[in-house]
Amino acid sequence: MNDPTALLEATQAFVQAKHGSDSSGHDWWHVDRVRRMALRLAAAEGADPMTVELAALLHDIADWKFHDGNAEIGPEAARQWLVSQQADAALIQAVCEIVAGVTFKGAGVATEMPTLEGKCVQDADRLDAIGAIGIGRAFAFGGAFGRAMYDPEISAQHHEDFTAYQKKSGPTLNHFPEKLFLLKDRLQTATAHRIAEGRHRFLEEFYERFLAEWRGDDMAEFLEC
Secondary structure, X not given: OOOHHHHHHHHHHHHHHHHOOOOOOOOHHHHHHHHHHHHHHHHHHOOOHHHHHHHHHHOOOOOHHHOOOOOOHHHHHHHHHHHHOOOOHHHHHHHHHHHHHOOOOOOOOOOOOOOHHHHHHHHHHHHOOOHHHHHHHHXXXXXXXXXXXXXXXXXXXXXXXXXXXXXXXXXXXXXXXXXXXXXXHHOOOHHHHHHHHHHHHXXXXXXXXXHHHHHOHHHHHHHOO
């Protein structure tokens, strides 16, 4: 398929069909938000929009979290799709490398992207994990996997490698210090860093408010009356 517009339209339809019934925060609208943000970052940073858009559309096509921790299945699924559409070999390679490297793999694991296009897609995905939408997605994911919102007896962990991160099963609030609070400082484009400031502050405010309400601290002024 040599028509870029036709390839993008076919890929969008393919991804929508794959993600349409998801309720874990990895639904089509997550993909669409990442696609739109990645294109904004690409325009601001000077990245190739075709590579960015295709990689953003396919970045969660077979996420390891839903495939028994298999991190290879995602880029392979993306490759098979693009080959079936007769996409250019260089484009396929660029997109699959981004899909393979986009995911967070633990606090102790570096996941820098080597290309500007990869940076734009990874940053867009990480921006969607913080702020108000990121909070909603975190609790949607926890609910989908049967995890408690919070358990004060279970401490957050610093996962030193991908294997340890794949095995984590703690309550949703632990996901904030284990991943979400770390994302702002791991963004790789200047544009994403600017966007992240407000979202990160909101994330911190929510976390503190959640713990205050859990402890009942917000009732102190009423109990003194």
